[in-house]
Amino acid sequence: MYRRAFRAALPATLPVMMGYLSIGIAFGLMLEAAGYNVIWAFFMSLTIYAGSGQYMGVELLRNGAALTSVAVLTLILNFRHLVYGLSMLEKFLGMGWKKLYMIFSLTDETYALLASARVPERVDPHAYYFAIAVLDHGYWILGSVIGGAAGALLQFDTTGIDFAMTALFLVIAVEQWESYPSHLPALLGCGITVAALVLLGAEAMLIPALCVIILALLLLRVRLDRQEEADGKEAV
Amino acid sequence: MSLTTGQAVASIAVMAGVTFLTRVLPFLLFGRGSQPPKAILYLGRVLPPAVIAMLIVYCLRNVQFALGPDLAALAGWAPPLLSAVAVVALHLWKHNNLLSIFGGTALYMVLVQAVFV
Numbered sequence: 305m306y307r308r309a310f311r312a313a314l315p316a317t318l319p320v321m322m323g324y325l326s327i328g329i330a331f332g333l334m335l336e337a338a339g340y341n342v343i344w345a346f347f348m349s350l351t352i353y354a355g356s357g358q359y360m361g362v363e364l365l366r367n368g369a370a371l372t373s374v375a376v377l378t379l380i381l382n383f384r385h386l387v388y389g390l391s392m393l394e395k396f397l398g399m400g401w402k403k404l405y406m407i408f409s410l411t412d413e414t415y416a417l418l419a420s421a422r423v424p425e426r427v428d429p430h431a432y433y434f435a436i437a438v439l440d441h442g443y444w445i446l447g448s449v450i451g452g453a454a455g456a457l458l459q460f461d462t463t464g465i466d467f468a469m470t471a472l473f474l475v476i477a478v479e480q481w482e483s484y485p486s487h488l489p490a491l492l493g494c495g496i497t498v499a500a501l502v503l504l505g506a507e508a509m510l511i512p513a514l515c516v517i518i519l520a521l522l523l524l525r526v527r528l529d530r531q532e533e534a535d536g537k538e539a540v
Numbered sequence: 541m542s543l544t545t546g547q548a549v550a551s552i553a554v555m556a557g558v559t560f561l562t563r564v565l566p567f568l569l570f571g572r573g574s575q576p577p578k579a580i581l582y583l584g585r586v587l588p589p590a591v592i593a594m595l596i597v598y599c600l601r602n603v604q605f606a607l608g609p610d611l612a613a614l615a616g617w618a619p620p621l622l623s624a625v626a627v628v629a630l631h632l633w634k635h636n637n638l639l640s641i642f643g644g645t646a647l648y649m650v651l652v653q654a655v656f657v
Contacts, residue, residue, distance in 0.1 A: 316657075322638065323637060323638065324563070324643075326638050326642065327641070328635075330641070330642075330645070340548070344548070344552075345600070348552055348555075349553065351552065351553075351556040352552065352555045352559050353559070354555075354559045357555060357559055358555075360595070361552070361555050362552070364555075365543060365548055365549060366542075367553060367642045368542055368547070369551070370555055371551065371606060372552060374551050374554045374555060374558075375554050375558050378554070378555050378558040378559055378562075379558050379561075379585070380591055380633060381591060381595070382558070382559050382562040382563075383562060383583065383584065383587050383588070383591070384584060384587070384588045385562040385563045386565060386566050386576075386580065386584050387566075387581070387584040387585070388563075388566075389563060389566030389567055390563070390566045390567065390570060390576060390581075393566065393567065393570065395569060396567075407560075407563050407564050407567055408560055408563060408564075410563050432615075438556060461649075461653055462602045462649075463609035463649065463652055463653055464619075464645070464648045464649035464651075464652040464653060465645065465649065467600055467620070467623060467644065467648035467649070468641055468642075468645045469626075470596065470599040470600065470620070470623075470624065470644075471627045471640065471641040471644040471645050471648075472641055473592055473595050473596045473599060474624060474627045474628055474631070474640075474644070475627065475631050475637050475640050475641060476588070476592050477592045477593060478628055478631045478640075479598060479631075480588065480589040480592060481589070484589055486586075487589075489586040489587070489589045489590040489593075490589040490590060490592070490593045491593070492590055492593075493567075493589065493590030493591060493592070493593030493594045493597075494551075494593040494594070494596070494597055496594070497593065497594040498597055501597060501601055506601040506602065509601070510594070510598060513594055513630070514591075514594065517587075517590050517591070517594060518583070518587070520555045521582075521583065521586050521587065521590060522579070522583075523581070525582055528582075528584065528586055530645065535620060
């Protein structure tokens with residue numbers, strides 16, 4: 305049953321393979337440049353399994369951030385997962401122990417594949433979902449291990465490789481800018497953080513900025529909700 | 541400040557635990573058909589772009605805006621800002637994640653290693 309499911313899932317996961325191998329390689333290189341070798345890369349990718357979260361993790365490890373900052377930042381960066389879970393409640397029903405793994409491995413890309421998955425005929429849907437999740441996780445681990453090993457073996461100058469994190473966030477921001485009905489949250493996030501940087505300095509800025517952002521978004525809820533509804537109607 | 545092995549392991553464990561928590565929470569809270577609070581759904585929609593914008597500013601926090609035509613002043617801000625513009629332009633043009641990320645990072649590495657030194 306699983307052999308067939310994996311064979312059917314493989315072609316569907318090829319785009320994610322390309323993406324995870326390259327982003328994973330960049331992660332492994334960054335981590336190696338920050339002083340953590342391939343074993344760290346393997347275990348981070350095995351246990352955390354979150355692209356932007358692990359990129360931020362490199363920064364947190366290098367700066368020696370306090371555990372509370374690590375927890376708060378990880379929580380906020382992964383807040384979007386709450387929404388993914390909500391739309392997978394029914395899909396994962398009745399998967400037994402595999403359900404726990406499905407929840408653990410619900411990254412942006414796996415979510416996208418599962419949300420749009422068309423299960424081929426004569427393939428068990430749950431086995432198919434599981435195969436997609438395992439394959440994606442495997443690509444991610446493989447990519448980071450290749451990156452970590454390459455960083456140690458090829459002694460090329462990796463100065464500036466950490467810009468990959470900035471680039472990843474910029475790409476996500478462009479995608480969001482083009483798909484979100486309102487640009488206000490992005491502008492707010494940018495403006496408040498710049499203010500926090502100027503007022504509090506680079507070391508203490510993040511958590512205060514985050515609190516003010518959440519507060520501002522809650523205060524603007526009536527306005528942003530109305531705007532979303534209006535845009536939704538125009539789109540129809 | 542660099543971490544001891546134990547502290548690094550603890551940081552990674554916290555990242556793994558909290559990441560899993562954000563993934564499992566909806567199943568724990570709403571698995572039995574109860575409706576999530578509207579405020580949570582609202583934050584789930586509007587928080588991601590604000591947080592990503594925040595992280596971009598954080599990534600660029602060490603950019604030094606110094607005036608002056610000499611190379612040292614330019615080196616403080618030209619590499620990150622030129623590379624950031626390149627990432628955005630590449631992405632608006634091709635919408636290819638890999639091209640945008642690797643193109644921008646390669647440009648940055650060339651700028652800091654070979655041009656603004």
